[in-house]
Ligand code: SF4
């Protein structure tokens with residue numbers, strides 16, 4: 008295994024079908040029109056020296072190293088900024104060019120520290136390379152004049168240094184931050200000799216607008232911007248291509264190693280989801296994998312009040328298998344179940360659902376997607392016939408109107424947000440529908456045309472009003488509807504009713520009717536309209552209704568089945584899509600096929616050699632209720648901290664404490680594991696060998712850079728538990744699990760590790776009909792045949808603000824942290840978000856006497872927690888917001904167990920709460936308690 012060096016063609020590819028023919032150094036070359044001479048030369052195998060150019064950025068033309076001669080042309084133009092022309096004859100190497108290039112390099116080197124042998128970038132520095140390429144032998148200007156060699160180093164960022172003395176002012180970092188990341192945190196301040204790179208307004212990197220995506224580090228041709236890990240550990244020597252284990256964007260990375268040590272994660276240019284970009288989590292926050300908190304050996308105890316006892320694998324697995332069977336003998340087959348994790352690979356998830364169905368003999372398997380995107384599965388399958396988003400990420404480059412609903416892409420899905428922002432800078436229009444003024448509403452060079460600041464819980468009323476405008480103002484794409492859809496007439500009659508008009512719902516939603524009308528017209532008539540949404544859509548009592556409402560809207564306007572349009576769920580965790588695809592739901596086999604379907608069940612019964620249960624099993628909330636009732640007694644939890652991530656923590660904890668056996672498979676002793684009898688240590692993504700499926704249905708390989716540090720793959724552990732229960736289940740390698748998925752699941756029938764290793768990645772369906780995969784769904788027809796319009800009545804949530812709980816709490820995430828924080832809290836990312844804060848509007852703060860930074864009590868009808876206040880007018884009056892990354896805050900202590908009517912997805916986004924200064928809250932509590940005393944005495 009060697010270090011993978013991806014070619015750099017100097018300038019981006021041109022997007023033209025017209026082909027231009029020219030000659031470079033006497034060789035005929037054909038390239039698309041608009042290609043630079045530099046890129047054309049590189050494609051033909053001629054390397055022109057360069058410093059300020061790189062193929063992730065538009066040409067800049069500042070270094071003057073890439074000069075060429077063009078027959079009949081004047082002077083020596085820069086090849087990076089010169090486009091090819093038909094019949095052009097280019098010379099890349101002449102004595103004149105060589106002399107000029109050496110002269111340029113002399114100037115650079117005369118103001119550069121000549122410490123190559125001790126420089127961390129030694130061997131990976133373009134300046135060093137170019138000095139060699141141009142044949143620099145001497146520097147005539149000496150090093151005594153004015154220079155930058157004593158310039159300071161900014162080490163404030165936890166992951167990279169900025170050593171100004173090595174900067175050649177090529178501006179690649181500035182352009183990467185603007186063009187690729189879209190943050191515009193860097194500028195070149197000053198002119199000429201004084202020009203220097205500066206983070207926003209001269210701040211240190213850590214205090215600036217920088218979001219630590221690493222794009223500037225990636226672009227820097229010298230060691231000026233350098234990963235601290237390379238400084239500490241040295242240059243890597245080999246790489247493995249793998250997939251980020253954080254969010255549903257699914258970025259590909261080169262894991263670069265030195266010996267057995269991971270030195271850095273470098274975003275992979277060929278990665279279909281990210282094309283060479285990254286965010287702070289995937290790029291830098293991998294240190295948790297070697298954190299001392301990781302559990303490396305199985306732990307067991309009789310009672311959860313006992314101390315943990317370290318045991319061998321054999322003892323732990325034997326105990327789990329035996330106890331599971333004993334519990335079934337005592338309480339019935341249905342008394343046990345399992346929960347799969349969206350952080351694990353498809354193969355690891357598949358074996359858990361197989362263990363539950365074949366070894367446990369029931370369908371009591373559910374997934375953490377229950378609490379995030381289960382309404383997506385339900386809503387899109389009802390309307391389109393498949394439980395997944397319709398587009399690939401690239402599609403956004405063709406969108407004209409982008410509607411973002413209940414999502415915060417710059418924090419939750421940052422690499423996709425950068426793509427989106429690029430399109431918005433090119434001129435696409437933006438509509439944001441969110442109670443909170445998310446960053447996308449106004450950021451450098453991006454401004455939403457409309458920000459509909461709706462009241463939490465009124466999504467369905469808003470989407471219905473959009474559709475009402477479309478139908479009543481004659482904006483329906485009638486041809487699309489007539490040809491591709493069914494149920495339109497009935498739905499149109501429903502949606503045209505006056506109660507769905509923007510004016511009628513204005514009071515409920517808080518969205519001015521005129522703005523809503525204009526935004527709906529823009530979506531319907533502005534060209535390609537694309538909807539992107541997140542948990543602000545699904546985590547509601549009407550999450551499934553809202554998903555269907557958006558699908559109705561897309562069908563009515565013909566915004567389905569081509570580039571630039573569609574309904575696009577932004578998935579939270581890395582493998583939410585995959586864990587759902589793999590049959591993690593109690594009613595569905597892999598590929599979303601109902602367990603009551605005899606034919607499908609027959610396939611698995613034949614292959615697995617067991618009669619399988621035809622009735623759906625328990626969902627997670629049902630498992631908790633049954634545990635509290637005493638009929639559900641044992642649970643296997645794969646890599647998910649349900650005690651922290653599920654709503655109404657008190658109820659979840661009571662349920663888990665009621666179990667006779669709780670088995671947790673995880674990296675750390677998390678909140679759930681604290682209530683477990685057995686902890687089976689899991690593997691980090693650096694040890695896994697399998698696949699993740701991202702939000703665009705892309706099946707990406709996750710490749711191990713090391714053997715499991717615990718001694719066992721997670722799928723092996725599950726197989727061994729099944730065997731300990733008397734069910735034979737073995738594989739020699741995880742590729743065999745994917746082979747089994749492929750032969751039993753029609754949408755995956757063309758997938759294998761070998762194929763993925765050859766192609767890089769594919770989007771399902773991938774089968775005989777679509778051997779290259781399916782970037783865009785529903786192109787010629789919907790998966791269910793005709794797209795189905797569904798009536799979506801708006802039914803207000805029962806969770807209302809009252810005098811006692813006058814505010815509405817909504818929750819979300821922040822860029823630097825991930826989910827319950829188990830991983831990111833164990834990295835230097837805590838520098839940005841050391842604790843969860845409660846955001847509230849200045850008015851709500853003022854009437855409560857709360858100042859920025861005060862500790863406040865946040866109470867709902869189910870619980871209370873404490874956190875510090877952050878006063879911010881991006882919250883509307885009456886709505887407060889927090890994240891849920893830190894167990895100490897336990898935001899879910901206050902969330903209720905209200906849930907989506909169709910899928911039981913919890914209503915995290917609407918909780919009636921009161922906020923008080925902590926001291927005031929304590930006084931309030933004691934006065935309430937003293938008022939109660941006489942009554943208690945009388946009882
Ligand atoms: S790390 Fe990213 S956000 Fe920060 S300055 Fe570099 S490119 Fe800009």
Ligand code: SF4
Nearest residue numbers: 174175177178180227
């Ligand atoms: S920091 Fe690096 S990329 Fe930025 S101007 Fe200096 S040398 Fe170029």
Ligand code: SF4
Nearest residue numbers: 251253254258286289
């Ligand atoms: S955007 Fe998501 S997948 Fe990509 S690097 Fe960041 S966390 Fe990882």
Ligand code: FES
Nearest residue numbers: 068070071073087
């Ligand atoms: S690479 Fe062309 S001018 Fe710098």
